Amino acid sequence: MQNSSLDLARLAAMDTVEATRLLKGVRDAALSGRRPAVGPRADISESWERMLRNGLDPDRDQRAGVLPLEEIERRRLTSPLVEVLPVLRESLVSIAEAAQHIMVVADTEGRLLWREGSAAVLRKGDSHGFVLGADWNEGLVGTNGVGTPLVTRRPVQVHSAEHFVSSHHTWTCAGAPITDPRDGRLIGVVDISGPLSTMHPATLTLVTSIARLAEAELRNRHFASLDRLRTVAAPLLARLTGRALAVDVNGWPAAVIRTAPSGRLSLPKAVRAGRLWLPSLGMCTVEPLPGGWLVRADEENAEPVAAGRVVLDLSRPRQPSVTVHGTSGSWAHELSPRHAELLYFLARHPDGRTAAQLAQDVFEDPTRTVTVRAEMSRLRRHLAQILAHRPYRFAEEIEVELIGPEHPGDLLPHSTAPAVRGARRGRV
Numbered sequence: 319m320q321n322s323s324l325d326l327a328r329l330a331a332m333d334t335v336e337a338t339r340l341l342k343g344v345r346d347a348a349l350s351g352r353r354p355a356v357g358p359r360a361d362i363s364e365s366w367e368r369m370l371r372n373g374l375d376p377d378r379d380q381r382a383g384v385l386p387l388e389e390i391e392r393r394r395l396t397s398p399l400v401e402v403l404p405v406l407r408e409s410l411v412s413i414a415e416a417a418q419h420i421m422v423v424a425d426t427e428g429r430l431l432w433r434e435g436s437a438a439v440l441r442k443g444d445s446h447g448f449v450l451g452a453d454w455n456e457g458l459v460g461t462n463g464v465g466t467p468l469v470t471r472r473p474v475q476v477h478s479a480e481h482f483v484s485s486h487h488t489w490t491c492a493g494a495p496i497t498d499p500r501d502g503r504l505i506g507v508v509d510i511s512g513p514l515s516t517m518h519p520a521t522l523t524l525v526t527s528i529a530r531l532a533e534a535e536l537r538n539r540h541f542a543s544l545d546r547l548r549t550v551a552a553p554l555l556a557r558l559t560g561r562a563l564a565v566d567v568n569g570w571p572a573a574v575i576r577t578a579p580s581g582r583l584s585l586p587k588a589v590r591a592g593r594l595w596l597p598s599l600g601m602c603t604v605e606p607l608p609g610g611w612l613v614r615a616d617e618e619n620a621e622p623v624a625a626g627r628v629v630l631d632l633s634r635p636r637q638p639s640v641t642v643h644g645t646s647g648s649w650a651h652e653l654s655p656r657h658a659e660l661l662y663f664l665a666r667h668p669d670g671r672t673a674a675q676l677a678q679d680v681f682e683d684p685t686r687t688v689t690v691r692a693e694m695s696r697l698r699r700h701l702a703q704i705l706a707h708r709p710y711r712f713a714e715e716i717e718v719e720l721i722g723p724e725h726p727g728d729l730l731p732h733s734t735a736p737a738v739r740g741a742r743r744g745r746v
Contacts, residue, residue, distance in 0.1 A: 366482055384449060397425055398498050398505045405528070415435050430454060492510050540566075558576075567610055589604060594613075603616065629643070630662065630720050639651060655732045659738060729742050
């Protein structure tokens with residue numbers, strides 16, 4: 319599919335009937351394998367390609383069973399989204415009602431956990447399956463403002479026939495993913511949806527801004543929890559003679575002693591009290607604290623233990639990870655989208671990449687070296703003794719295994735990096 323000249327402002331300026339006719343023509347051409355005179359937007363095009371590859375029927379309205387009320391309530395209570403629901407409601411519900419929209423909040427599986435807004439539009443949403451507990455995963459219902467942002471990890475607006483499944487063509491929606499700043503995990507998506515006549519290009523900007531506001535609320539709560547942990551840990555650290563850190567459950571330091579302050583300490587998913595090997599510190603002793611862990615470095619083995627093998631696993635689009643195998647055990651770390659990109663490029667180029675080359679790979683702009691160096695610095699704090707620099711590369715003595723998805727088109731679907739998009743289309 320060719321690059322598109324379509325944009326949201328142009329669609330919004332059109333008559334609803336005219337815009338729908340144009341988008342249906344683009345969609346029909348794409349589904350039949352023809353080259354449309356005007357191509358779809360990049361996010362829409364890539365979503366359609368995923369749907370065609372997975373065999374989703376574009377003319378069949380597929381729906382999974384709605385979750386029972388007990389399961390909806392359980393997910394609400396255990397989701398980090400419940401912490402930011404007041405922010406979302408205060409910021410969006412009144413606007414949604416005035417604009418004849420509804421606001422929905424979904425978890426990482428695309429299940430709708432909350433929905434509020436115009437009563438009239440809520441009734442229309444019922445006919446689309448926009449009900450509490452419904453599954454709006456992209457793989458089930460096609461391109462949409464809930465499921466597609468969960469795959470791409472970017473805000474997406476989907477209008478009329480940009481929806482892959484034809485039964486949703488009378489609907490417009492804009493959704494933005496919400497990421498927990500405490501651990502970088504995707505925790506859900508907020509979406510505003512309504513009839514075609516309510517489409518406005520600024521809706522996507524609004525939803526994106528509110529998602530960032532929700533993330534800021536989580537960040538403020540995080541700072542408050544670190545302050546509480548620091549109060550508990552400070553007297554304990556003062557009695558110790560060696561290097562030690564008090565970190566929260568996500569590895570963020572609240573207090574340190576006899577070691578340089580650093581960013582987040584990468585911890586295994588399942589941390590237990592006792593002896594633990596960390597790539598950045600070597601052997602450590604870990605003890606529980608209220609709201610975190612006390613980590614004491616082994617002074618007799620101050621040097622980090624050498625790693626022998628690294629597995630970069632990109633086979634699960636939403637959960638890229640790196641596993642480090644060393645002489646004293648193994649350690650796994652879930653990667654942020656940007657760090658997954660950078661490690662992918664290094665795995666593909668064993669001779670290394672300069673900051674300018676990585677900037678070209680990621681941004682198609684070799685001048686953006688400051689951003690690249692900052693991200694590589696964070697990565698090297700997590701992966702000490704594994705990553706070398708000048709140029710950036712995996713250390714020579716380390717065996718690197720790259721596990722990609724079953725189909726190249728599913729490689730890092732969140733990524734807009736030109737080199738990744740090329741690999742998704744089979745151009746290495």
